[in-house]
Amino acid sequence: MSQSDIPYPPHLLVEKPPYRPRVARVGVNRYFELAYHQREVERIWKRAWQWACREEEIPEIGDYMVYEVASLSFIVTRTGVNEFKAYWNSCLHRGRKLCDFAGKRATEFRCMFHGWAWNIDGTLKDMNCGWDFPGTRDEVARLPEARTGVWGGFVFINPDPACEPLAEFLGELPDHFEGAGHDLGRRSKQVHATVHVPANWKIVQEAFLEAWHVSHTHPQIVRSPDYRSVAGNRWDDFGNWMRSAPARPTDQYRAPPGYATSTAETPQDAVDMYWDYHRNEDSPIKVGPGETAGQVIAREIRIAQRKALGDAVEAYHDVHMSTGEMVSVWPNFHPWGGFSRLVYRFRPYQNDPERSIMDVLLMAPWPDDRPRPPPAPPHELGLEDSISEAHELGGLWRIFQQDLGNVAAVQAGLQTSARGYVILSQHNDAPVRKFHDMYDRWMGSDNSDDFIAAEVP
Amino acid sequence: MSEPGPRKSHLRKYRYVAFRQTFEQQEDGTVLVTCDDGRVGRFHTDGRYIEGELTQANKHMLIWTGAPPQKPECRYRWGEVPVDISRPSGWPEQLEVVLHYHLGR
Ligand code: FES
Ligand SMILES: [Fe+2]
Numbered sequence: 016m017s018q019s020d021i022p023y024p025p026h027l028l029v030e031k032p033p034y035r036p037r038v039a040r041v042g043v044n045r046y047f048e049l050a051y052h053q054r055e056v057e058r059i060w061k062r063a064w065q066w067a068c069r070e071e072e073i074p075e076i077g078d079y080m081v082y083e084v085a086s087l088s089f090i091v092t093r094t095g096v097n098e099f100k101a102y103w104n105s106c107l108h109r110g111r112k113l114c115d116f117a118g119k120r121a122t123e124f125r126c127m128f129h130g131w132a133w134n135i136d137g138t139l140k141d142m143n144c145g146w147d148f149p150g151t152r153d154e155v156a157r158l159p160e161a162r163t164g165v166w167g168g169f170v171f172i173n174p175d176p177a178c179e180p181l182a183e184f185l186g187e188l189p190d191h192f193e194g195a196g197h198d199l200g201r202r203s204k205q206v207h208a209t210v211h212v213p214a215n216w217k218i219v220q221e222a223f224l225e226a227w228h229v230s231h232t233h234p235q236i237v238r239s240p241d242y243r244s245v246a247g248n249r250w251d252d253f254g255n256w257m258r259s260a261p262a263r264p265t266d267q268y269r270a271p272p273g274y275a276t277s278t279a280e281t282p283q284d285a286v287d288m289y290w291d292y293h294r295n296e297d298s299p300i301k302v303g304p305g306e307t308a309g310q311v312i313a314r315e316i317r318i319a320q321r322k323a324l325g326d327a328v329e330a331y332h333d334v335h336m337s338t339g340e341m342v343s344v345w346p347n348f349h350p351w352g353g354f355s356r357l358v359y360r361f362r363p364y365q366n367d368p369e370r371s372i373m374d375v376l377l378m379a380p381w382p383d384d385r386p387r388p389p390p391a392p393p394h395e396l397g398l399e400d401s402i403s404e405a406h407e408l409g410g411l412w413r414i415f416q417q418d419l420g421n422v423a424a425v426q427a428g429l430q431t432s433a434r435g436y437v438i439l440s441q442h443n444d445a446p447v448r449k450f451h452d453m454y455d456r457w458m459g460s461d462n463s464d465d466f467i468a469a470e471v472p
Numbered sequence: 473m474s475e476p477g478p479r480k481s482h483l484r485k486y487r488y489v490a491f492r493q494t495f496e497q498q499e500d501g502t503v504l505v506t507c508d509d510g511r512v513g514r515f516h517t518d519g520r521y522i523e524g525e526l527t528q529a530n531k532h533m534l535i536w537t538g539a540p541p542q543k544p545e546c547r548y549r550w551g552e553v554p555v556d557i558s559r560p561s562g563w564p565e566q567l568e569v570v571l572h573y574h575l576g577r
Contacts, residue, residue, distance in 0.1 A: 203555075203562055205553055205555070205562060205563075206553065231530075231532070232532050233532065233536075234488055234490065234530060234532060234533055234536075235486060235488075235532075235533065235536045279489065280487070280489055284487075289549070290547075290549060291547065293484045293485050293486055294485040294486065294487060294494075295480045295481040295482075295483055295484065295485040296480065296481075297480075316549075316551060316552055319551075319552035319554075320552070322554070322555060322556075322557070323555045323557055336551075337551065354551050354552075355550070355551050356550060356551055356553070357550060377550055377553050379553060379555050379562065381555075381557070381562075382557055385557050387562070388559075388560060388561050388562030388563075389561075401540075403539065403540045406542075406543050406546045406570065406571060407546070407553075407571050408546075408550065409546050409547065409548040409549060409550055409553060410542070410547065410548065410549055410550065411550045413535075413536060413539045413542070416535055416539060417532045417535055417536065420531075420532075420535060
């Protein structure tokens, strides 16, 4: 099949109204006050769908992972071929965590304090010295559960028993992945970095929500002139998630003033920047006469994807090669589309509103007829570690070094803010604004503008 | 992706068109910034000024230019992490060796 026979992917043409364009103000207290953190635990982390682990991380019945967010901990286990259950990780006797870490082929979850045990389906197995607890057997007969759901190989949990099913919550999301030839359930989790960050989870997430900062924080990857994918031109609001799609073929290149500064003077520069060949070395990838940087990039990436997918790669439109959708699912999950492979997750760390954990996955395309490699275990990088140790991220760690340098400084800057609020723009900050509108709604507070109006004279 | 061609130097050199500046990594770990109009300044990679007529430069370009060296085997874009579908680990042999510790295998 030649490229000209392949229609432009319909999911990238879907257009939603821009997210309520307006300037918004958001108070800074939510980024460091314990009261906000505690309310987030009650209002968000005990109620929202959140990605807990991958299906292939618990391939056999009884395999389990421990998923933690803020002060909450859950055991996520496989109880059937296609059945998952999640339990609050707390013994019903005197509250010890039932599982300290992940494990394999459990037949029970036995507490290491006084030995009470539950079967993997959550039913009571052994109430050690039960004679000493008259009248309580019923209330410990089942481990309290969180709801579970699976999408794209990601096992989600929701601690709220009254929540809507995951599929309803995600809405049209599958049209943009499995419906577009990118079933993340068939990908291989090739890289998983778990990065501890000295900043509130919202600050870290916001550094990855919008694309505008790229022009100043990552000037080395802004590669106009001829390269047309200016992420952030469109923000489409799908309800519980939002995306930025690549520019459509009919879109005029229209970088707003101050948006895309360029470090590329020629198409060859743009190609060199894409693969980070600097000017003291010769790039092996040459732009031919009449070629654009975008064409060369698509061609080379197709060659790379072919190593995994073989001829199947020819069924994909060029736009899949270098640019995917940036997708942000409330409250903290970011599976990117196309062949971009990236998945992010941002979580508060224990009860410290000034610490968080950022997970970064690279999901490699994998042929259907080959067994998948075991999923990469998380490479944990503590506060004292440098992201430069995550060699498996390839060129990505140098980019994260730029982002993470900002977030710690944002955490510090917000606490010495004279105004006590930040300003969010109508277009470029749209995904951040939407996040805070959702946040206010979930937290049960008024919208950001009202919130501030009460505080600012 | 093919290997980079012969290097003129192992030190990184980038041009930042928007500011009409060139960033050059130095042997001592600092970064030299040269403007098209001839002004020059030397900086630490965290943005602190050291010497020269040019006293300010984009911190992120300094980080980018002066970052620790990247393992040559790992100079891939995130959208094209190399795979070898015939190996149980899924990684090409060379990378499997380099990343052994990090991948916990
Ligand atoms: S706390 Fe679990 S058995 Fe006592
Ligand atoms: Fe960034």
